[in-house]
Amino acid sequence: MHTVEIRNITKTFGDVIAVNDLSLNVPQGSIYGFIGPNGAGKTTTLRMIMSIFYPDSGTISVFGEQLHGACTDRIGYLPEERGLYRKMKVRELLQFYGELKNGLDVKQEVDRWLTKLDLSDWGDKKVDALSKGMSQKVQFIATVVSRPALIILDEPFTGLDPVNADLIRETVLELQSQGTTVIFSTHDMSVAERMCDFIFMIHRGRKVLDGTLGDIQGQYGSDTLRVRIEDGAPVLQKLEGVEKVANFGRLQELRLTRGYDPQQVLAAMMTRTRIASFEVAKPSLHDIFIRIARPETEEESHVESA
Template identity: 40%
Template structure:
């Protein structure tokens, strides 16, 4: 279990993280969300003991993280930390040795990961010769090559096209299956919904939402209806229980107060004409994020 208990970090008069408490089970992918300046990277740096918290405690397996346990942890920073003039293989061997691996072990893992990410030909290329997306792949390999028990990923999908995002997501899920506990941040809500069971949304260093994703959605109350009809739907904005109507290219999204409102809307629609699509769905994490963080701005 990875635990944060009332963790606060101050830089002079500025509070970057304020009273953060989290419990992250072993062998789980946990999402830490927030906008710019929310405190995500500061939280990761405190966890890794790169900086010390001002107040509170951080423990993993009931102990504080120290240099003695650092070989069990992998870290992919948001800002890439690779040496641009070094060749990919040389760099990964160097970083693997820092984690206590033998050269023959590293070479085997490097070969497997480069093949997996479809870039074996980059082994002898300098990092600066690679695209941003391929640099991100190498950074990811550097974070996992030693098979860490705890993996911290700060915006891991940054710079990747959709094909490579899927490659990386598959790798993350397989690491979880093999027993790795993963804590990651992302501003892409769909990635969090796909990968995480639990999450925390930070705003200005304070948690505004935290818990099980399904329970968070259920407690949110509001739901969305997706509608495709042969007539204008702007009249829906005037109906009781309707919070928002957004027209898209292929369908209109209507945010409603609860499921009962959907029945009233359906009745109104069938009085007016042909309805091709009428689908009730759970609120998206993006909806919840905007409302919770937006409310904190007000």
């Protein structure tokens, strides 16, 4: 059973094709991560799932029904930028947003969430008085307070300190464990790797990746070497069999030419420097993202600082 089924949707704005012939299935109870460069079509896709935009062609089904507005009552939506009435009190605002979804009384639920996210002392304060992180948490509560079966989070961790980011992350995982389907977009690849059951990448309006992290990494094979060396990245310049070197300071990540034996590269490195550690690995999501989003720069920069 899929919570969201997208079939061949296309959306244009004037001459710009924002989403091009996209199809996607989001299984019930899963966490589905949307990644992609800025302007790739992530937010447009999320807005179409929310029925805020309508596709020019193709269909979107949510909970097995094609969207005509009403299904959005079971979807919680956290937009990329915060949208809160600054002059309203936090508790009143959350009740308004919650009740606007399905008309049910959410007073108790609001209080529960304010306590859960350490905002109970701020319920009677105006939104104006909140910090950016607090506003983000209030926006998150507004998204989940109506107990939606599907929540869509557009960049949910932006502006949060590590403590609050962990709090929201744990809350999202808790909601998933209760059966809620979660779709979220992020630019943080490590979060996507750790949290998502499925990852979908859109680039220039087209789907370029879709599947589990293992499936996606499997498409690229074990073409990555992670090494720690004594003399740093400069000694890895123009190493035979290496397409690209990502320099993380204390760690270097090498992308091998397809079909090249890692042992040969190791032997070549040992002639130039001492090796502290050596690991043959699948490419990280970050690396895959870069390979898709910036393929042209590979030619320009052999050693790249990450």
